[in-house]
Amino acid sequence: MGDIPSVRQKRILAWLQKTPTLTTEALVDALGVSLMTVHRDLDTLAQAGLVEKVHGGVVLVNPPSVPLAGVCRLCHAPVSARTSFTIQQENGESLEACCAHCGFLLLKDYPAARVLVHDFLYNRILSADQALFLVESEVILCCMPSVLGFTCLHDATRFQRGFGGTVMTFEDTQLYLTAPQTHSHHN
Numbered sequence: 001m002g003d004i005p006s007v008r009q010k011r012i013l014a015w016l017q018k019t020p021t022l023t024t025e026a027l028v029d030a031l032g033v034s035l036m037t038v039h040r041d042l043d044t045l046a047q048a049g050l051v052e053k054v055h056g057g058v059v060l061v062n063p064p065s066v067p068l069a070g071v072c073r074l075c076h077a078p079v080s081a082r083t084s085f086t087i088q089q090e091n092g093e094s095l096e097a098c099c100a101h102c103g104f105l106l107l108k109d110y111p112a113a114r115v116l117v118h119d120f121l122y123n124r125i126l127s128a129d130q131a132l133f134l135v136e137s138e139v140i141l142c143c144m145p146s147v148l149g150f151t152c153l154h155d156a157t158r159f160q161r162g163f164g165g166t167v168m169t170f171e172d173t174q175l176y177l178t179a180p181q182t183h184s185h186h187n
């Protein structure tokens with residue numbers, strides 16, 4: 001059993017839903033594969049933004065109550081955890097967007113009580129009003145123009161030096177994206 005990577009990775013995710021932190025040793029035992037194989041599986045899951053490797057183990061990035069994948073309310077593209085943008089409305093309903101680009105466009109029609117975005121570098125969830133956004137950089141993960149979220153100005157400007165674009169606040173990004181001359185299309 002254990003020799004198909006995708007099957008093993010699903011089992012690791014299922015275990016993490018029950019036990020939020022697992023050691024690599026426990027995974028080696030439970031899966032009956034080598035430590036190297038476990039690390040490869042964890043790297044794959046980490047790259048997908050589903051888990052985070054910590055010293056000697058792994059933790060689940062998304063709390064179990066947050067669905068790992070849905071479709072974007074605006075463009076219907078699958079939502080990846082890495083770029084997701086969540087609008088929490090006053091009535092308690094949450095809307096998922098595939099990325100900040102679609103999320104900002106959705107905000108025009110769905111006023112939010114709270115907006116959650118992902119930090120592009122660290123895959124942490126943060127409140128959008130505290131985030132900085134790098135708009136129209138060369139890194140396009142989802143829709144165009146690309147919008148990436150960052151926790152601090154320092155990270156955003158360092159990233160901008162390498163990949164171009166403009167660093168904007170939440171309000172500026174919203175104005176920029178919803179301005180009439182902005183043409184949007186899914187990548």
Ligand SMILES: [Zn+2]
Nearest residue numbers: 072075098102
């Ligand atoms: Zn979308």
Ligand SMILES: [Zn+2]
Nearest residue numbers: 098099142143
């Ligand atoms: Zn998108």
